[in-house]
Amino acid sequence: MKKKFAFAGIAAAAAIATSAAAENWDMPMAYADSNFHSQNGKKFAEAVGICTGGELTITVHAGGSLFKGNEIKRAVQTGQAKIGERLLSAHANENPLYGIDSVPFLATSYAASESLWNAAKDAMAEAMDAEGLVLLYSAPWPPQGIYFNQPINSVADMDGIKFRAYNVATSKLAELAGMLPVQIEAADLTQALATGVASAFVSSGSTGYDRKVWEHLSHFYDTQAWLPRNYVFANKKAFEALDDNKRNCLKSASILAQIAATARSEQLAGWYLTELAANGMSVQPPSEQLAADLAEIGQVMAAEWSDSAGEAGMAIVDSFKMSQ
Ligand code: PCA
Secondary structure, three states: OHHHHHHHHHHHHHHHHHHHHOEEEEEEOOOOOOOHHHHHHHHHHHHHHHHOOOOEEEEEEOOOOOOOHHHHHHHHHOOOOOEEEEEHHHHOOOOHHHHHHHOOOOOOOHHHHHHHHHHHHHHHHHHHHHOOEEEEEEEEOOOOEEEEOOOOOOHHHHOOOEEEEOOHHHHHHHHHOOOEEEEOOHHHHHHHHHHOOOOEEEEOHHHHHHOOHHHOOOEEEOOOOOOOEEEEEEEHHHHHHOOHHHHHHHHHHHHHHHHHHHHHHHHHHHHHHHHHHHOOOEEEOOOHHHHHHHHHHHHHHHHHHHHHHHHHHHHHHHHHHHHO
């Protein structure tokens, strides 16, 4: 009897020790709960929970519900959230390297996006480390096309259109095309289109589908201009305070999450465009004139990006180009 009691005592002490060490991290994400990035983030969180035996649990808050897209990086840097996901190209004004995935027509396929990632990832992780962030994984959006509420056959047709931008590059593209850019998070896109704050934007079929843009816009031009990436990162102090087991679980779940989200993105890319068409949108490649006009704008933007990113940026682009 006495023995049994002692054993129960040890078990209870162990249970207390377990719960004292257990941690929960909130994970703000900016895009729709149903979006493949968000769904993948939830599976990543589940994998971390399983791997750590519940000692590190991650709660995903999608749709900008905990922090809005443009607040997430700062929130993780300051430790208000220990982990989060952000479209880093939206912070290219802080470091041009963050905009490497949004240089028009530099990497326009999944294979090229993967090569660019391989060329850039070490420098990216280093830049993030200097900001108190640990890069965990990254996955591409489907190729970017342009949405309008009328047929557009050349850049001249875009004059004066109010254009929703999601990062520095998309603002620049709008300006060079004679449009009027306004920065809006994907979560606020439907509202912006409904109220006329914007009547065009560049994005993937994925975001057009998530936001049901066929309710407001009629044309999608499949320009396949670039594949911007979302990045998942942790607060460095919080990451380093974890024991080895938890850190290893985060790292291994990240490897799986990156592979899974990339595969899902590619799998869904064509399906999204089919859905846009099924909901009444005209989905087509750009006319020759439009493609040529956009290529010209792309060249201006690529040159500007190289200037701003300096030697380090160019070294990455060179090593990417060598791999092609
Ligand atoms: N969707 C996001 C970023 C790129 C994309 O395809 C957006 O439009 O905000």
